[in-house]
Amino acid sequence: MGTHKKLYHIVQLILLLSFLLIIFEPSFQAAEFYADLTIRVDPSGFVTIEGVTNYQNLTIQNTEQYTSKQQSYWLLNITKTETFSEFVYDLLLPKGSSINYIKTSGSIRIEENLGGLLIKGFGENESLSILIQYQTEKQDESFLQENMIFILLLTAILLVSLLIIYFYSKEKKTKETTQVTAARAPQINLKGLNIRQQQILHLLQEKNVPMTQTDIQKELRIPKASVSRNIHGLERKGLIEKEQIGMSNLIRLKKQ
Incomplete structure (x- = not known):
């Protein structure tokens, strides 16, 4: 009789344990997965998920499997x-994003973060679900802001290059003009002239403008008396001519 009672109690205990397992089975299942994640979405729709989780293949680098785009609208899913016993995540959308629709499991809070949007989510004993439709209308403006230094540097290099080309072309044109002028200048017969007279003629030919005796003296760095004497000699030979301007004489080559 005692043996039957023991068996009866054992059967009752087994039935009770089975009943408890059936009741608390969802709780046991809920304890299987957990996640503490940082989710980043870049302007091109690539998603990076980092953090700590025991859910297989949940963390991933630069994937497009969670995003799609229709016209100007992005969908993150x-x-x-x-069921996760607990999940918590920080989700960062691209700079300039605006949310049109959002539906998630658990609780969320949306904050601004360095020009973008930060979505903080938390949940317990439920599935992980994040569904967001958003736009990145300010993407071009953000691109300009982020690359402003590069754009300014490129512009400066372009301007410097244009200035170098301009001054090089101007200098080249000046040289060509000088060469043409020199080629067109009349050939002077230097026969019978001393060194000073030749220097004066070359100077007048090079400058191609009338000069005072003082200017000639400064250019050639010779004594004033020597300049006066040699100019007088050149004038007698008909190679130069003088023009009285006030207290000074302008000296020029005589047209042949």
Whole structure:
């Protein structure tokens, strides 16, 4: 009789344990997965998920499997139907993003973060689900802001290059003009002239403008008396001519 009672109690205990397992089975299942994640979405739709989790292949680098685009609207869909005992995440959308529609499991809070949007999510004993439709209308403006230094540097290099080309062309043109002028200048017969007279003629030919005796003296760095004497000699030979301007004489080559 005692043996039957023991068996009866054992059967009752087994039935009770089975009943408890059936009741608390969802709780046991909920304890299977957990996640503490940082989710980043770049302007091109690539998603990077980093952090700590025991859910297989949830963390991933630069994937497009969670995003799609239709016209100017992006859709982010991260859905895991298994139950997580706990999940927490920080989700960063690209700079300039605006959210049109959002539906998630658990609780969320949306904040601005360095020109973008930061979505903080948390949940317990439920599946992980993140569904967001958003736009990045300010993407071009953000690109300009981020690359402003590069754009300014490129512009400066371009301007410097244009200035170098301009001055090089101007200098080349001046040299060509000088060469043409020199080629067109009349050939002077230097026969019978001393060194000083030849220097004076070459100077007048090079400058191609009338000069005072003082200017000639400064250019050639010779005594004033020597300049006066040699100019007088050149005038007598008919190679130069003088023009009285006030207290000074302008000296020029005589037209042949």
